[in-house]
Amino acid sequence: MIKLNKDFHPLCLNPSEAKRLTDEFKATKASVWNFDALKSALLETSHGKCAYCECDLTKESKYMEVEHFRDKDTHPDDVVKWANLLPSCKRCNASKGTHDVLSAPIVNPYEADPREHFLLKLYRLRPKTSIGKESLGVLDLNNSDRAVHVRFDIGESIHKSLESAFEILTTYKDNGATRTKNRLLGAVRDLLLECQPSSEYAATASTIVHGDETYEKLTDELGKLGLWNAELADLHEQSKSLALNGN
Ligand SMILES: [Zn+2]
Numbered sequence: 001m002i003k004l005n006k007d008f009h010p011l012c013l014n015p016s017e018a019k020r021l022t023d024e025f026k027a028t029k030a031s032v033w034n035f036d037a038l039k040s041a042l043l044e045t046s047h048g049k050c051a052y053c054e055c056d057l058t059k060e061s062k063y064m065e066v067e068h069f070r071d072k073d074t075h076p077d078d079v080v081k082w083a084n085l086l087p088s089c090k091r092c093n094a095s096k097g098t099h100d101v102l103s104a105p106i107v108n109p110y111e112a113d114p115r116e117h118f119l120l121k122l123y124r125l126r127p128k129t130s131i132g133k134e135s136l137g138v139l140d141l142n143n144s145d146r147a148v149h150v151r152f153d154i155g156e157s158i159h160k161s162l163e164s165a166f167e168i169l170t171t172y173k174d175n176g177a178t179r180t181k182n183r184l185l186g187a188v189r190d191l192l193l194e195c196q197p198s199s200e201y202a203a204t205a206s207t208i209v210h211g212d213e214t215y216e217k218l219t220d221e222l223g224k225l226g227l228w229n230a231e232l233a234d235l236h237e238q239s240k241s242l243a244l245n246g247n
Contacts, residue, residue: 001141010041025080091146185232193235
């Protein structure tokens with residue numbers, strides 16, 4: 001989970017339309033939130049991902065649902081309230097169900113920074129707060145199949161990429177060749193691109209990269225060699241701001 005922002009209000013939920021949809025919901029219980037313009041607007045705020053687990057909702061196998069943070073049956077006036085809606089995958093939405101966030105609050109990534117509530121250790125999210133603990137249970141964020149195994153695979157892939165980048169670094173120190181330098185910078189850049197807000201499972205990838213000794217050595221060496229450039233520095237800082245490592 002990463003911090004998200006809603007810095008616009010979609011036209012499809014202008015005041016009169018929102019009122020019409022809310023009245024319709026109250027009268028008929030119809031799924032008035034289930035339309036493309038609203039889904040697209042929500043996906044825009046989450047880089048196309050589930051706001052909770054960060055799976056990519058634009059992949060064909062994934063199905064996006066409009067999640068009501070305060071459940072729509074208890075809070076019908078919020079059924080199409082922009083601030084109450086999140087893009088969610090089917091599994092997170094189903095796990096949360098009609099959980100009452102007023103009596104037992106969970107993290108809303110549009111309102112709170114998940115870094116204040118979670119740590120990632122050994123591929124499991126650990127709570128830092130009672131709200132974090134409640135969120136892990138309600139959203140099933142340490143489910144073995146869809147969460148822990150996925151994080152493990154990301155970790156393995158990152159460790160391999162880091163080892164490979166370090167080997168290229170060693171080669172570059174021997175041969176000083178431009179093509180080796182470009183391969184090295186490309187490898188580090190590609191790795192950091194997996195850790196940006198728009199990347200799937202960015203919090204996991206960022207935490208793993210920034211907690212890895214090889215990455216630290218690599219960036220240190222690149223700095224000493226004068227190869228650490230502005231683009232890498234930006235990507236590094238952006239990803240570091242997502243890491244759930246307690247810093
Ligand atoms: Zn999800």
